[in-house]
Amino acid sequence: MLYFKSVKIKNFRQLRDIELSFGVNHSRPLTVIRAENRTGKTTFLTALAWALFGNDALKARKAYRMHPIDWDIQKEGSTVPISVEIHFTNEDEETLNKEDYIVRRECIETLETDGRDSFTVSGQDPVLYRVTERGHETIPNPTAYITRRLFPLSLKDIFITDGDKTLSFIDSEDTANNRKERVKRAVRSLMQLEALERASAHVKDVRRDINRTIEYNSSSESNEIQILKEYNDNEIEYSLIPQQLEVQEENLSTIKDLLSSLEDELSQAYTKVGGDPQEKALELARLKQEHAELLRDLDKQYLEMGNYLKNNSHMIYAQFCQDDFRALDTELTSQIEKGVIPDVMPQIVKERMQVGTCICGLKLSEHPDVLEHFKKLADTTADSEQTMFLLQLKHDLINWTQSTDASYGFRQFSHSAGSDLIRIRKKIRITEDRISDLSAILEQTKDVDIDSLRMRINQARADEREILELQGQIKANERLLGARLADLKKQKDQIVKKVGKKDTAENRLTAADDILRIIVTTIEALGVDTLNEVSAVMNDIFQKINVQDEADQSVIVSVAISQDHEIVVNGINSKRLVPSTDISGAQKRALTLAFIFATVQVSGRELPNIIDTPLGTQSGELKRLMLEYTALNTKQAILFLTSSEIAGVEDVIRKYTDRYWTLTHADHYPRELINRPPVSTKSAYICACDIQSSCVLCARKGGNK
Amino acid sequence: MSVTSNWNPLVSSSTRLAFPATLFDIAVSFCRKNKDEMGQSKQVQDAPFERYVDLWMLALILGRRQGKYDPNAQLKEFIGGDIFQGDLARISIILSIAIAHEGLDTQLVSNPKLCMKIANGYVAGGLQDVLDALNSRGGKNIENLFRELASED
Numbered sequence: 090m091l092y093f094k095s096v097k098i099k100n101f102r103q104l105r106d107i108e109l110s111f112g113v114n115h116s117r118p119l120t121v122i123r124a125e126n127r128t129g130k131t132t133f134l135t136a137l138a139w140a141l142f143g144n145d146a147l148k149a150r151k152a153y154r155m156h157p158i159d160w161d162i163q164k165e166g167s168t169v170p171i172s173v174e175i176h177f178t179n180e181d182e183e184t185l186n187k188e189d190y191i192v193r194r195e196c197i198e199t200l201e202t203d204g205r206d207s208f209t210v211s212g213q214d215p216v217l218y219r220v221t222e223r224g225h226e227t228i229p230n231p232t233a234y235i236t237r238r239l240f241p242l243s244l245k246d247i248f249i250t251d252g253d254k255t256l257s258f259i260d261s262e263d264t265a266n267n268r269k270e271r272v273k274r275a276v277r278s279l280m281q282l283e284a285l286e287r288a289s290a291h292v293k294d295v296r297r298d299i300n301r302t303i304e305y306n307s308s309s310e311s312n313e314i315q316i317l318k319e320y321n322d323n324e325i326e327y328s329l330i331p332q333q334l335e336v337q338e339e340n341l342s343t344i345k346d347l348l349s350s351l352e353d354e355l356s357q358a359y360t361k362v363g364g365d366p367q368e369k370a371l372e373l374a375r376l377k378q379e380h381a382e383l384l385r386d387l388d389k390q391y392l393e394m395g396n397y398l399k400n401n402s403h404m405i406y407a408q409f410c411q412d413d414f415r416a417l418d419t420e421l422t423s424q425i426e427k428g429v430i431p432d433v434m435p436q437i438v439k440e441r442m443q444v445g446t447c448i449c450g451l452k453l454s455e456h457p458d459v460l461e462h463f464k465k466l467a468d469t470t471a472d473s474e475q476t477m478f479l480l481q482l483k484h485d486l487i488n489w490t491q492s493t494d495a496s497y498g499f500r501q502f503s504h505s506a507g508s509d510l511i512r513i514r515k516k517i518r519i520t521e522d523r524i525s526d527l528s529a530i531l532e533q534t535k536d537v538d539i540d541s542l543r544m545r546i547n548q549a550r551a552d553e554r555e556i557l558e559l560q561g562q563i564k565a566n567e568r569l570l571g572a573r574l575a576d577l578k579k580q581k582d583q584i585v586k587k588v589g590k591k592d593t594a595e596n597r598l599t600a601a602d603d604i605l606r607i608i609v610t611t612i613e614a615l616g617v618d619t620l621n622e623v624s625a626v627m628n629d630i631f632q633k634i635n636v637q638d639e640a641d642q643s644v645i646v647s648v649a650i651s652q653d654h655e656i657v658v659n660g661i662n663s664k665r666l667v668p669s670t671d672i673s674g675a676q677k678r679a680l681t682l683a684f685i686f687a688t689v690q691v692s693g694r695e696l697p698n699i700i701d702t703p704l705g706t707q708s709g710e711l712k713r714l715m716l717e718y719t720a721l722n723t724k725q726a727i728l729f730l731t732s733s734e735i736a737g738v739e740d741v742i743r744k745y746t747d748r749y750w751t752l753t754h755a756d757h758y759p760r761e762l763i764n765r766p767p768v769s770t771k772s773a774y775i776c777a778c779d780i781q782s783s784c785v786l787c788a789r790k791g792g793n794k
Numbered sequence: 795m796s797v798t799s800n801w802n803p804l805v806s807s808s809t810r811l812a813f814p815a816t817l818f819d820i821a822v823s824f825c826r827k828n829k830d831e832m833g834q835s836k837q838v839q840d841a842p843f844e845r846y847v848d849l850w851m852l853a854l855i856l857g858r859r860q861g862k863y864d865p866n867a868q869l870k871e872f873i874g875g876d877i878f879q880g881d882l883a884r885i886s887i888i889l890s891i892a893i894a895h896e897g898l899d900t901q902l903v904s905n906p907k908l909c910m911k912i913a914n915g916y917v918a919g920g921l922q923d924v925l926d927a928l929n930s931r932g933g934k935n936i937e938n939l940f941r942e943l944a945s946e947d
Contacts, residue, residue: 388837394936395826395838402851403883406890409859409946413894420898430900474801475903482886503944510937 090180090695091239092725093137094189097174101136103129103754105157105772111697111727112747113178119720119745120727123735123780124752125761125789129773130701130729131251133752137699138249140173140194141235142242143213156198156208159771169198169208176220179239182695189220190228192235240696247275247688252702258681259656259668273654275688276620289608296601313584320577327570333563341556348549355542358534366531366539373527380520387513394506401499407489408499414486421483430476617652619691624650627680627687634714635679645672648680656684675707682715686722698726702734709737720745735780742780749779751787763788802885803903804875809910811850811877812869814918821921822872824928824935825849839934847877849924851884854913857920858891859946865911867918875910888913 095110112120124130138146139155147153156169172195180187194215201207217231228234236242258271300321362369397404407414424430442463445453453460631648645666647659658666658680666672668680682703689698703719704712716738719726729752735742754773755766764785768774776786783789813821822828825848826841843849857863878885889902892909895916896902902909927942928935 388839391837391839391842391934391936394940395842395844398842398852398936398939399844399848402848402855403887405852405943406855406858406887409855410891410894413858413890416898417890417894420893420900424900475803478801478803478886478889478903479900481882482890485883485886486890500944503940506940507937507944 090182090724091697092178092180093697093727094176094178096137096140096176097172098133098136099173099195100157100160100169100171101139101155101173102132102157103771103773104132104136105768107133107752107773107775109750109775110748111725113725114747115724117720117745117747118723118725119742120725120748120750121735121742121746121780122727122729122750122752123732123778124729125731125754125757127756128752128754130752132773133729134249134251134699134701136173137175138245140175140192140215141240142245143194143215143232145242146245154198154206154208155196155210156200157769157771159769160200162200162202167200167202169200171196171198177697190239191218191220191225192216192231193218241694244692244694244696247685247692248694248696249699250685250701252678252682252700252705258684259677268656269654272650272656272684275684276616276623276650276654289605289612292601292605292608296598296605299598299601313580316577316580317584320574320581323570323574323577327567327574330563330567330570334560334567337556337560337563341553341560344549344553344556348546348553351542351546351549354537355539355546358537358539358542361533362530366534366537367543369527369531370539373524373531376520376524376527380517380524383513383517383520387510387517390506390509390513397499397502397506401502403485403489404502405499414490418483418486418490421479421486424479425483430479620650620652620654623684623687623691626690627656627683630686630690630718631680631683634683634711634718635676636708636711636714645676648683650684656680674705675711678705678707679711679715686718690722695724698723700726701729702731703728704730704734704738712738713741716741716745730780739780746780749777751776751778751783753787757789761789763790800880801882802875802879803906804878804885804888804910806875806906809907809914810871810874811847811910812871812914812917813846813850813853813921814864814867815870816868817921817925818870818872820925821849821853822846824925839936842928842936842939846872849921850917851887853917853921853924854888854891855920856923857916857918858894860920860923862919862923863895863912863915864918865915867915869914869918875906891916 092113093111094113095108098104098107100106109122112118122130122133135146155171160169172193174191174193176189176191178187178189192215194213196213197211198208199211201209215231215235217228217234218225219228240248258268258275358366421430442453442460453463627650628648631645635645644661645658646661649657649659651657656668658668658672660666660671668677672680689696698719700719704715707715712734719728720741730742752773752775753762753766755762755768755770758764758766758770766772766774767786774786776784778784778787783792824841825843825846826836826838827845828836828841830836843852878888889909892912893900893902895912896908924939927939929938930942931938933941
């Protein structure tokens, strides 16, 4: 395990001159640095990380100013020496051998006097010493030594953390994808994959080199290089053909299955209706149309019969009253023969009276006697109209007699109309029966959308044709490529044979492929295993440190990390809770710390946990559990706590803390600090006061609690 | 030589066409001129007669045919003889029946009032037969009527 013994910080932003030691008692693993907000806690963490990892620990190094902001060029000069030195011990857990190290990283920031606060940086490489009885041994290549053997860079964010910032694993306003990415990065950092990933990249490089060796060493002639390149390209393309064919074969199989299923469905519909349902539906529509026409024919027939009643009552009379008819005919004949019905004046008399002149030209108005005669003639004419009616009647009776036997006689008409009605009705009945049968049949397939089914079948057939066509093209291409490849291979073999490196290169290439495959598989397997392990441990830790009110709706049953790296919170009745909205602030912090502790535990590394503001503003019970868990599960924890975090858990802190410090910032004077600070207004300083005591340096208005 | 088409001795008759008062409502219900309760026109199969006069003519013929003559029936008139204007065939039937009724007295053509009275008497006698024929079978009224009339000997 590794633990920090002390640190010296010079001119690192507001930490102008800080030197302190850390507790190394494993039964009291806490070092508590009491520090209010805006005193330089984050800067302290950054300084430690910079000492170990250099610029990789800084965000935007070029813009990151390390020198104190109140550096006075006039008094202090334009060059600022900045340094952080950590004294730490690495203890072998098996042998218990201890090795002390000192890592010192320093740089010079040269301030420009252009008034733009610009600066240049020089010399940032660390120096690493092993402290032995014989003195300090400088260790070569210190960066690699630190990050590979002592404190892996990938674990930086796990062991040096900001309690507030870690909430971003579950409670970020950022997108879910970014949250998942953070979790993924943290989990992957545990896998120590750098070596494997470097190996993977290396093998890829080697593979490329081998190919180049084959290609370029085989011939210096550009034509031969071209042949080898073409061979390689063709070989790759040719090697992909079986896969392409397989894909198309799968597509074809899928389409055929679909087609078969659709055709079955259609066939079932056919069987149900005893033929093509669409044709049956058309037939039904036709029958309905025919039925409507027959009903119209029926109405037409009724109308014709009605018209007969209206217009041909004489026919009915002639049919029914034959006796009257004959007797009348006989009577009229007799009267005509006897002269009873006279041969009377024509219509001309009336016409002459209307014109006012006689046919001889005599004006009737001038001859009253003639006019009177005409009037008498007119009266006679009136009698004559009645006589003419009888003559007309006799004539009509003859016609009617003859027509009673004709087709338009009532009886004939009635029989004909009756037959037509029967015929039409029969057709209607047959049609209705057929409509009823067809409707019943089609009812069975009403849920089957035949049109849609046919359309889908057509589409599937078109897809099938397209795939077959594509397969044909691929096979044609395969033949062409195969032929070309065979030709190229001959040429290649000749070339490779010429340089005698064929077997060696190909074997190396095969070996490189195998190694690469193993590495990739290993990375994938490690990823899944590690994720599952972190998930399980996180749940275990969370159950230990979480405090929840069972009456609360957001009772958490378990927590986990999904395979796509999302932190998942499961409530009662398998209800999934959204961490950012459904759980309390205390639970969020407990969950994020559980995640951090789980990653620490799974990493298997025993490194100092340096945590800024781990407790936040949570309730006493949660703080107590979290603090106890931290104390019992770490060998060394350096905690930066505010007074409000300390409040309520002083007893726990006292129980597990070996070393106390208080960090104060001069800028808090005079508003919060009682006494004038001993340093410039923009600097922080340290004293050895514990969590409940205060001195002239750190005494705050209203007390330090 | 013939009578003019406008010749209508019945127009001068003060006697109007009539149905027996007791059968009037049911009789006119078979006429399409009489709308149904909803004010809608009836269909020909249900109301075979377009006008009252069409039913009146058939009742006259059937009454004469059956020898059913009821001159004393209480009548309800509905229209004058001018309805026959221009319909010489019907005028001929009415006058023929009246002549036959009066023992083939052809002079009756000069007495349209009597002709109409005789006609209304036969209508009063024959109307019930027409109504019976309309309802005689299970089919449509018009069909019943034709079948019934056709089956008459």
